[in-house]
Amino acid sequence: MNNTVIKAENLAKAYQLGEFSTGTLSRDIERWWALMRGKEDPFLKIGEANDRTSKGGSDIVWSLRDINFEIDQGDSIGIIGRNGAGKSTLLKVLSRVTTPTAGGVKIKGRIASLLEVGTGFHPELTGRENIFLNGAILGMRKAEIRKHFDAIVDFAGIERYIDTPVKRYSSGMYVRLAFAVAAHLESEILIVDEVLAVGDAEFQRKCLGKMSDVSTKDGRTVLFVSHNMQSISTLTNNCIYLKQGLLVDKGPTEQIISTYLNDGANIGGQYVDSPIGDEPKIVKMELITSEPGNTHVNGAELKIIIDIYCPRPLKGAGIALEAVNIYDQKIMNLWNFDSEIPMCRKSGITRMVCTIPTIRLYMGNYHFNVYLAEQTGAKMLQALEKVCAFEMVMLGTHRDYQWQEGSCTYIEDFEWDVSE
Numbered sequence: 001m002n003n004t005v006i007k008a009e010n011l012a013k014a015y016q017l018g019e020f021s022t023g024t025l026s027r028d029i030e031r032w033w034a035l036m037r038g039k040e041d042p043f044l045k046i047g048e049a050n051d052r053t054s055k056g057g058s059d060i061v062w063s064l065r066d067i068n069f070e071i072d073q074g075d076s077i078g079i080i081g082r083n084g085a086g087k088s089t090l091l092k093v094l095s096r097v098t099t100p101t102a103g104g105v106k107i108k109g110r111i112a113s114l115l116e117v118g119t120g121f122h123p124e125l126t127g128r129e130n131i132f133l134n135g136a137i138l139g140m141r142k143a144e145i146r147k148h149f150d151a152i153v154d155f156a157g158i159e160r161y162i163d164t165p166v167k168r169y170s171s172g173m174y175v176r177l178a179f180a181v182a183a184h185l186e187s188e189i190l191i192v193d194e195v196l197a198v199g200d201a202e203f204q205r206k207c208l209g210k211m212s213d214v215s216t217k218d219g220r221t222v223l224f225v226s227h228n229m230q231s232i233s234t235l236t237n238n239c240i241y242l243k244q245g246l247l248v249d250k251g252p253t254e255q256i257i258s259t260y261l262n263d264g265a266n267i268g269g270q271y272v273d274s275p276i277g278d279e280p281k282i283v284k285m286e287l288i289t290s291e292p293g294n295t296h297v298n299g300a301e302l303k304i305i306i307d308i309y310c311p312r313p314l315k316g317a318g319i320a321l322e323a324v325n326i327y328d329q330k331i332m333n334l335w336n337f338d339s340e341i342p343m344c345r346k347s348g349i350t351r352m353v354c355t356i357p358t359i360r361l362y363m364g365n366y367h368f369n370v371y372l373a374e375q376t377g378a379k380m381l382q383a384l385e386k387v388c389a390f391e392m393v394m395l396g397t398h399r400d401y402q403w404q405e406g407s408c409t410y411i412e413d414f415e416w417d418v419s420e
Helices: 025-036 087-094 127-137 142-156 171-184 194-198 201-216 229-235 253-262
Strands: 004-016 060-072 076-080 102-107 111-114 189-192 221-225 238-243 246-252 270-272 281-288 295-297 302-310 317-325 330-337 348-356 364-374 379-393 415-419
Touching: 004 087, 060 087, 060 221, 060 246, 076 087, 076 201, 076 229, 076 253, 087 102, 087 111, 087 221, 111 171, 127 142, 127 171, 142 171, 171 189, 171 201, 189 201, 201 221, 201 229, 221 229, 229 253, 238 253, 246 253, 270 379, 281 364, 281 379, 302 317, 302 364, 330 348
Parallel strands: 076 221, 076 238, 111 189, 189 221, 295 379
Antiparallel strands: 004 060, 004 102, 238 246, 270 281, 281 302, 302 348, 317 330, 317 364, 348 415, 364 379
């Protein structure tokens, strides 16, 4: 039996910047006639990827291009990527808010979507009236909406204001009611964008719990967009990673999150740069792990070697290292200041060797952020992010990643050795 509820085939969405006309009436009519026949726009240019960091030469930008995936009933899918990756555009296409430029999407079942604060609400209508309006838009009968009405109001926590026009609601009240409607009405697919960030911490936890119940208990399909990797990890079992409108990878959540966060990072056990320039900088960083392949057994000794290029002596040098997990959460801090162990007092290369006799972290993948500073004048000289990745294992056996919220290790048992 085929359990696929969403299938995207060669899905693409292009937006035209600036003027929408082709420039001549005859070409405008030709474009309209192609659209009426369901044909591709004959004057659509090749266009460019949606890269916000550079100015392009085309007035056509592809927010999505050649997207292919299938989602089964009951799946909980996270959609991740940086700003401008095409996440919201994809949800709008799936929710039928906008149409694709090329390709298509096949959807089996009704969709409840929460894409923006107040989606589907009429500002002049009351909260009560908007619940029935939203339900009708989703194809629900009045009897179905009445059955869930009390649960919606209770979940949103706005009983006192239910007969007040929603134009007088705060953005928090708006999103509370909108999410409550989308989550409780009987749709087969629930789509939620980043709007939950508007709510307070308590309501966000409540929403995540409800989405988890919707997927696991009700067997409904959930698509969730967020920049909070902890929420994505908690809620979803599979992920789609978008980058500049292209589908980079898809698969188990932990694997895709790791790919996303390591994208563009120095994922080897070594960082190397050239000792040139007028400013001090780190020219080499290397991890000496207990196992080959940047793998380290929990409890074994770890050495970190750092070479600092100093074209001039530093006044009050300081260096700090952060071990960071795949969710960009800081797990371990190390540091040294010139006032504790003299460093970088001479021109040339200063080698810093940090030895941690026993390092214990949860099983999983980590990398380092490194900061070099000069205390005189409080000047930050260099900030390296996502360098020297390593994996913690238990007795040489790879384990699934485990994370305990709020756990941060401040290592006290470590030694610096400096040579200039």
